[in-house]
Amino acid sequence: MRKFCALLALIITLGCGALLAGCSETEAEVAVDENFPALVDTRGTEVKxxxxxxxxxxxxxxxxxxxxxxxxxxxxxxxxxxxxxxxxxxxxxxxxxxxxxxxxxxxxxxxxxxxxxxxxxxxxxxxxxxxxxxxxxxxxxxxxxxxxxxxxxxxxxxxxxxxxxxxxxxxxxxxxxxxADGLKDKMLAEMRSYGLQDKTLTIFTYLGNISIVPERGWFMNTIIYDYLGVKRLDNVREFMQDESGSVYEPISAENLRNYEGDLVMFAGFGEKKITTYVSENEGWKMLKAVKEDRVGVIDLTPYAQKGVILLYNQYYQIMQALKTAAKITD
Amino acid sequence: MKIRASRSDNTKRFIIFLTIGIALLFIAGALTLVFGANTMSPKTVFDSLFSFNESDYDQVIVRNMRLPRLIADIIVGVSLSVAGAIMQGTTKNPMADSGIMGISSGATLGVVVVLAFIPGAGRFEKMGVSALGAGLVTLLIYTIAFVGKGRITSDRMVLSGMAISTLLSSVTTAIILKFGLMNQMIRYTSGSSANTIWKDVFVALPFFSSGLIVSLIISRSLTVMNLGEEVSRSLGANVAVTRTLSTIVVLVLSAVAVIIIGPVGYIGLMIPYIARYMVGTDYRLVLPVCAVYGGAFVVIVDFVARLIHPGMEYPIGILITIIGVPFFIYVSRKQEGDRFYD
CATH class of the missing domain: 3.40.50.1980 (Nitrogenase molybdenum iron protein domain)
Structure with missing residues (x-):
C-alpha cells in the first residue's frame, strides 16, 4: 500500500509539474512606429x-x-x-x-x-x-x-x-x-475626421463578471477620454471614478444596457478577443452595438505602463478598436 | 411498538417539513423572478413564462436571465445538499462535505486543466474532466486514509480531504497564474450563478437528474448501511454496490455544482444536518428534504446577494461561507461530545 501511495504521489507531482511546464507564452501584436526619433546617447564619458x-x-x-x-x-x-x-x-x-x-x-x-x-x-x-x-x-x-x-x-x-x-x-x-505631441495631434485629427469626438464610449471588460474598466491604473482611459476627448455617459463616468466599492464591480446583466454608450469597446486581459462568457451573456447580447456587430476589441495589457516608446502602439490599438466600434473601414 | 410510533412520527414530520420546504422554495423562486436589478410586474413574469415576447426587454430578462439563474441555483443547492448527505451517510461523519473534503477542489482543478489545455472545449468536456478531477481526489482521499495503522476512520478521511483540498487549491492557483486564466476562473472560484444561461442548465440537467434519481434509489440501502456493515450484510444489502453508486453520485453532483457555480462549500454540511434534525436518519426521508431545503437555501442566498447592491452582482459563495463557517464550528464542537450515529 505504501508503494502504491508513493507511486500515486509521484504521478500527481509529475502531472502538476508537466502542467506548469507545458505552457508557452503568447506573443503580443505590437504596432511599431518607423518614424520614432532615433536618438543616441550624446553624453560624455568623463565623470560628471x-x-x-x-x-x-x-x-x-x-x-x-x-x-x-x-x-x-x-x-x-x-x-x-x-x-x-x-x-x-x-x-x-x-x-x-x-x-x-x-x-x-x-x-x-x-x-x-x-x-x-x-x-x-x-x-x-x-x-x-x-x-x-x-x-x-x-x-x-x-x-x-x-x-x-x-x-x-x-x-x-x-x-x-x-x-x-x-x-x-x-x-x-x-x-x-x-x-509625443505630434502623435497626439495626429490621432486627434484622425478622430475628428471620423466624426467620433461627440460620441459617447463605454469600455466593458470581464473579470468573472462583466464590468467597466476603472479609471485609475489604465493609461488607455487617459488617452481616450483626456487626450482624444471622447465622451462618456454620466453613469459610466461615475462607475469608473467610484472608488468606494470594489474595483471591477460586477454589473448585473440586466443593467448592462443602461451603461451602453454610442460606441462600445471590450477590453480583454492579455488577449484581444471577447470571451465566450461575455458573448453568451444575455445582457451583453441585448446591447445595440452587439446586435449590430460593432464592438471594438482591445487588449488592456499594453496600457498598464506609460512610456513614450509605447505611445504609438497604444494609440494605434485604440484607433483600430474605435473604428470597429464606429464601423469605419479604411 | 415504539419503533413503529417513531417511524410514523418521522413520516408526519417529513410531510410537514417537505410541504414547508416546497412552499419556501416556491415563494423564494417567485421573488427572484420579480425582484432583481429592476423590479418586474407579476404580469411581466407571467407573460415571459407563458406568452413570451422576445422583443420585450423585461420579458427577456425574466425568461433568459432570471429563470435559468433560478434553476441553476436550485440545481446547485439540491446537488450539494444531496451529495453532502450521502457523504455523511457513507463516512458516518457529519462534517463530510464535497467542498470541505476537497472533491469540489478536484472538480475545479479539472475545469482549470480544460481551460488551460483545451481552450475551445465545450461544456460537456468541462463537465467530464471536472467529474474526473473529483473522482481522482476521492481515490486519493481513500488512499491516504488507508495508509497507516488501523482501519479507515471518518476523521482521517475528513482531515486528508481538507489537506488535499488545500493542495489542489494551490495547484489550481498556480495553473491559473501560469496560463493567465484569472479572468475566466474568477467565475468558477467566486461562486456565482449570475451569468448562468440556458446552455449551462441544459448541459447540467441530464447529469443532475441521473445523480438525483440514483441517490433516491439507493436511499434505502444508505439507511441500512448506517446500521453497520455486518448488520446491513445480514439484511441482504450489497454494501460494495451501494458504496460505489453513492461515490459516483457524489462525484457527478459535485461536478454539476462546480460547473455551474464553482466550488462552494458548507451547503452539503449545513442542509443535511438540518434535514436529519427534522426527519431523523432514514435516507428515504432525509434526501428529499435535503433536496428541497438545499434548493431553497441557495435561491434565498442568491436573492439576498442581489439585494446587497442592486444592479451589481455579489458572489453567493461569500455569503454561504459567512453562514457556513460558524455552522462548521458549531458542528465540530457538538461532534466532540455527541458521536454521529454511534
Missing part, C-alpha cells in the same frame, strides 16, 4: 557629478554620465533617450521594442526588487517608482544613488523633461516631447 533634490525631497549626488543604470521603473521613457541600460524592470514586455533594450537584462524580481539582484549589476544610478516607499529607496541608495521618476503624471513634457534634466539630455527630451 551632479546633485539633485528628488521628487521625494531627498538630496542625491550621482554621475550624470554614467552608463551603469538600472531601471526598477520607467525604462520605457529612459531608453527613448538612446540610453542603454544594464537592467530593466521585470514587468516590461520588450516585444517590438527589442532595439531599445539591446544588451540589457530583465530583472527577475519585481516585488518590488531584490537587493542582491540589483547589487549584482554594480549600478551607479537606479531609477525607481515615485510611489516607492522611503525605506525601499533608502535600501537602494546604499547600493547606488536612487532617483524616483514621475509615475502618476500623464504629462509627457513633465516626465521627459525630468529625465532629460537628470541625465543632461535636455535636447533629446525636447525631441521626444515634440514626437
Amino acid at each position: 557629478m551632479n546633485t539633485v533634490f528628488t521628487l521625494k525631497g531627498n538630496e542625491v549626488t550621482y554621475n550624470m554620465n554614467t552608463r551603469r543604470i538600472v531601471c526598477v521603473f520607467g525604462s520605457q521613457d529612459v531608453v527613448a533617450f538612446g540610453v542603454k541600460l544594464l537592467a530593466y524592470e521585470s514587468s516590461t514586455e520588450t516585444t517590438g521594442y527589442e532595439s531599445f533594450y539591446e544588451g540589457a537584462t530583465k530583472l527577475q524580481d519585481g516585488q518590488p526588487f531584490s537587493e542582491e539582484e540589483i547589487l549584482s549589476f554594480d549600478p551607479e544610478l537606479i531609477f525607481v517608482n515615485q510611489n516607492m516607499s522611503n525605506d525601499n529607496i533608502e535600501t537602494l541608495n546604499k547600493i547606488a544613488p536612487t532617483i524616483p521618476l514621475y509615475t502618476d503624471s500623464d504629462d509627457f513634457s513633465v516626465r521627459l523633461n525630468y529625465i532629460g534634466s537628470i541625465l543632461g539630455l535636455e535636447e533629446s527630451a525636447r525631441t521626444l516631447i515634440e514626437y
Whole structure:
C-alpha cells in the first residue's frame, strides 16, 4: 500500500509539474512606429557629478554620465533617450521594442526588487517608482544613488523633461516631447475626421463578471477620454471614478444596457478577443452595438505602463478598436 | 411498538417539513423572478413564462436571465445538499462535505486543466474532466486514509480531504497564474450563478437528474448501511454496490455544482444536518428534504446577494461561507461530545 501511495504521489507531482511546464507564452501584436526619433546617447564619458533634490525631497549626488543604470521603473521613457541600460524592470514586455533594450537584462524580481539582484549589476544610478516607499529607496541608495521618476503624471513634457534634466539630455527630451505631441495631434485629427469626438464610449471588460474598466491604473482611459476627448455617459463616468466599492464591480446583466454608450469597446486581459462568457451573456447580447456587430476589441495589457516608446502602439490599438466600434473601414 | 410510533412520527414530520420546504422554495423562486436589478410586474413574469415576447426587454430578462439563474441555483443547492448527505451517510461523519473534503477542489482543478489545455472545449468536456478531477481526489482521499495503522476512520478521511483540498487549491492557483486564466476562473472560484444561461442548465440537467434519481434509489440501502456493515450484510444489502453508486453520485453532483457555480462549500454540511434534525436518519426521508431545503437555501442566498447592491452582482459563495463557517464550528464542537450515529 505504501508503494502504491508513493507511486500515486509521484504521478500527481509529475502531472502538476508537466502542467506548469507545458505552457508557452503568447506573443503580443505590437504596432511599431518607423518614424520614432532615433536618438543616441550624446553624453560624455568623463565623470560628471551632479546633485539633485528628488521628487521625494531627498538630496542625491550621482554621475550624470554614467552608463551603469538600472531601471526598477520607467525604462520605457529612459531608453527613448538612446540610453542603454544594464537592467530593466521585470514587468516590461520588450516585444517590438527589442532595439531599445539591446544588451540589457530583465530583472527577475519585481516585488518590488531584490537587493542582491540589483547589487549584482554594480549600478551607479537606479531609477525607481515615485510611489516607492522611503525605506525601499533608502535600501537602494546604499547600493547606488536612487532617483524616483514621475509615475502618476500623464504629462509627457513633465516626465521627459525630468529625465532629460537628470541625465543632461535636455535636447533629446525636447525631441521626444515634440514626437509625443505630434502623435497626439495626429490621432486627434484622425478622430475628428471620423466624426467620433461627440460620441459617447463605454469600455466593458470581464473579470468573472462583466464590468467597466476603472479609471485609475489604465493609461488607455487617459488617452481616450483626456487626450482624444471622447465622451462618456454620466453613469459610466461615475462607475469608473467610484472608488468606494470594489474595483471591477460586477454589473448585473440586466443593467448592462443602461451603461451602453454610442460606441462600445471590450477590453480583454492579455488577449484581444471577447470571451465566450461575455458573448453568451444575455445582457451583453441585448446591447445595440452587439446586435449590430460593432464592438471594438482591445487588449488592456499594453496600457498598464506609460512610456513614450509605447505611445504609438497604444494609440494605434485604440484607433483600430474605435473604428470597429464606429464601423469605419479604411 | 415504539419503533413503529417513531417511524410514523418521522413520516408526519417529513410531510410537514417537505410541504414547508416546497412552499419556501416556491415563494423564494417567485421573488427572484420579480425582484432583481429592476423590479418586474407579476404580469411581466407571467407573460415571459407563458406568452413570451422576445422583443420585450423585461420579458427577456425574466425568461433568459432570471429563470435559468433560478434553476441553476436550485440545481446547485439540491446537488450539494444531496451529495453532502450521502457523504455523511457513507463516512458516518457529519462534517463530510464535497467542498470541505476537497472533491469540489478536484472538480475545479479539472475545469482549470480544460481551460488551460483545451481552450475551445465545450461544456460537456468541462463537465467530464471536472467529474474526473473529483473522482481522482476521492481515490486519493481513500488512499491516504488507508495508509497507516488501523482501519479507515471518518476523521482521517475528513482531515486528508481538507489537506488535499488545500493542495489542489494551490495547484489550481498556480495553473491559473501560469496560463493567465484569472479572468475566466474568477467565475468558477467566486461562486456565482449570475451569468448562468440556458446552455449551462441544459448541459447540467441530464447529469443532475441521473445523480438525483440514483441517490433516491439507493436511499434505502444508505439507511441500512448506517446500521453497520455486518448488520446491513445480514439484511441482504450489497454494501460494495451501494458504496460505489453513492461515490459516483457524489462525484457527478459535485461536478454539476462546480460547473455551474464553482466550488462552494458548507451547503452539503449545513442542509443535511438540518434535514436529519427534522426527519431523523432514514435516507428515504432525509434526501428529499435535503433536496428541497438545499434548493431553497441557495435561491434565498442568491436573492439576498442581489439585494446587497442592486444592479451589481455579489458572489453567493461569500455569503454561504459567512453562514457556513460558524455552522462548521458549531458542528465540530457538538461532534466532540455527541458521536454521529454511534
